[in-house]
């Protein structure tokens with residue numbers, strides 16, 4: 556007889572809970588010299604040597620000038636503030652709240668447009684429909700590290716006469732038609748949160764080829780102070796810490812290898828998990844290289860035999876952390892429900908109601924992949940009994 560899923564009394568797949576994310580932080584000895592230098596000379600913040608070096612290396616990676624910031628959310632706010640006016644920003648609702656919150660904090664309205672049913676990224680057709688006289692920007696999100704349809708969105712933005720921006724929080728290292736994410740929109744924003752592929756703790760970067768925007772972001776991260784000591788606008792304190800920049804520089808030394816490892820793990824998970832009936836993978840267009848920031852599937856309750864939340868409960872019993880990124884969709888959240896015009900967001904709702912993310916790390920071993928997939932297969936094989944047990948528990 557095959558082993559039973561943990562939810563039916565079998566042994567959990569993992570002895571202890573495995574996190575959805577395992578940051579790839581460097582060992583202390585790699586950081587010691589630079590940390591000591593900073594702790595001894597006291598230059599721990601205010602865009603000193605390591606932050607400046609970090610943003611230089613980031614800009615070399617993406618071939619676009621960069622400004623380091625304290626986190627991705629503040630980066631989004633500073634980029635939107637550089638547009639300099641109110642109006643409406645067209646964006647997907649299938650994203651992390653930070654994308655919309657940034658616009659809200661800048662006094663801009665949010666106009667949600669639907670996503671592509673296969674890539675789960677902002678649909679160019681829906682974005683075109685959502686653009687109107689108040690639109691001041693289109694903000695795509697490279698969801699889970701899969702680049703948006705940049706060419707089609709560029710055309711929509713060109714026709715609407717507004718800039719195309721990207722929330723690239725998940726996508727440092729991703730490419731679109733051989734070009735690095737970071738240089739695809741007129742402005743893009745990375746997150747270097749601990750959970751991200753280039754995770755430093757807290758951090759982010761705004762990349763833009765527009766020198767005026769770059770100056771505004773750089774002034775904006777430092778209270779709005781310009782070189783003459785004047786504040787043309789009310790800025791923020793969005794400076795990155797030197798200590799996080801040191802971690803970032805050290806992580807960057809091995810970033811290319813880690814990204815390649817992660818892609819290998821991503822492809823393996825896709826091959827294995829994609830075979831199970833009722834689980835749909837995010838489409839990665841051939842022209843793109845994803846970062847595999849998150850490994851997400853859509854769970855079709857009928858075809859898989861369990862609904863998304865049932866699978867989540869069964870995986871939790873196996874000591875596997877899963878997450879519903881991004882559920883609930885933003886337009887259903889209390890703070891956006893009242894937002895004026897709403898498009899038809901049917902695909903967003905379909906995806907948000909079914910999505911489930913599984914652990915993925917650059918250093919995930921083949922054994923870990925086997926154990927994880929094995930648990931999933933056992934749950935699928937016993938889906939009828941699993942469902943009955945979960946219903947009893949309710």
Ligand code: T4K
Pocket residue numbers: 574575576577578626627628629650651653654696722724725745746747748749750758759876880
């Ligand atoms: N745009 C998009 C599309 C985003 O996804 C995000 C952030 C942003 C913008 C804003 O960027 P930042 O302002 O954050 O730079 C996490 C992150 O806090 C957030 O950065 C991220 N997206 C979002 C998708 O996920 P939680 O609430 O899910 O994290 P938490 O604390 O539950 O941890 C998740 C997993 O990570 C666990 O397995 C534990 C592990 N972990 C977490 C932390 C904080 C670690 O191993 N180490 C850590 O230090 O939000």
